Amino acid sequence: MELILFVAIIIGGYVFVYNGLVKAKFKVEEGWSGITVQLKRRHELVPNLVSAVRSAMEHETAILDAIIDARLNALSALAKGDHGEVNEAEAALSSALGKFVGYTEDNPEVTATANIGQLQSQLEETEDQISAARRLYNGNVQAYNTKVMSIPWNFIASMKGFKIEAMYDVSPVEMKQISAVPNITLSS
Numbered sequence: 417m418e419l420i421l422f423v424a425i426i427i428g429g430y431v432f433v434y435n436g437l438v439k440a441k442f443k444v445e446e447g448w449s450g451i452t453v454q455l456k457r458r459h460e461l462v463p464n465l466v467s468a469v470r471s472a473m474e475h476e477t478a479i480l481d482a483i484i485d486a487r488l489n490a491l492s493a494l495a496k497g498d499h500g501e502v503n504e505a506e507a508a509l510s511s512a513l514g515k516f517v518g519y520t521e522d523n524p525e526v527t528a529t530a531n532i533g534q535l536q537s538q539l540e541e542t543e544d545q546i547s548a549a550r551r552l553y554n555g556n557v558q559a560y561n562t563k564v565m566s567i568p569w570n571f572i573a574s575m576k577g578f579k580i581e582a583m584y585d586v587s588p589v590e591m592k593q594i595s596a597v598p599n600i601t602l603s604s
Contacts, residue, residue: 433572440560444581447553448499451584454546455494455506461542462487462513465535469520479515486512499582513539550584557581 466480486509493505520536563569564578572578 429568430572433569434576437560437563437569437573437576437578440556440563441578443556444553444560447549447556450549451546451553452494454542454549455490455502458509458539458542458546459487459491459494461535461539462509465516465532465539468532468535469516479512479519483509483512483516499584503584510543554583557583 462483466483469480486505490502490505490509493501496502517536520532561580564573564580
């Protein structure tokens with residue numbers, strides 16, 4: 417009787433741990449899916465924005481061409497599914513969009529039409545959604561990685577092929593942009 421109880425506890429523990437790993441892995445995949453949805457939304461907004469401002473920025477086509485090229489690279493990386501490559505390509509797209517935003521801040525006549533302002537607003541909202549999706553994904557990755565690395569989870573994780581997942585980090589390009597943002601003080 418004691419042997420049967422012992423075996424039942426071992427089997428129950430195995431099932432509990434394995435199911436916990438599977439659930440955590442699915443949460444990571446769900447988080448990544450949330451990021452890709454928002455990235456695709458941004459990718460869909462970029463051509464509309466470029467098209468709307470192209471005539472207003474005739475002499476600054478290099479900025480617009482850089483945005484289009486970065487978008488194509490980001491779409492290609494997203495299609496491949498390599499998280500590291502996606503991170504790099506999206507950082508390049510963010511950098512190109514940042515240059516556009518800087519240009520429009522220095523040249524308000526570019527955003528004078530309601531269409532351009534609306535597209536820029538949608539893009540900013542999408543960037544916020546990407547940030548939120550990234551936070552959710554990273555939280556799920558942290559919970560999953562903690563299980564994969566802690567006892568007794570790590571024994572079953574190694575037997576069943578569960579691997580550590582990478583966080584969706586801020587790339588060096590994005591860090592450079594963040595550090596280059598000037599401090600703005602508001603006077604009252």
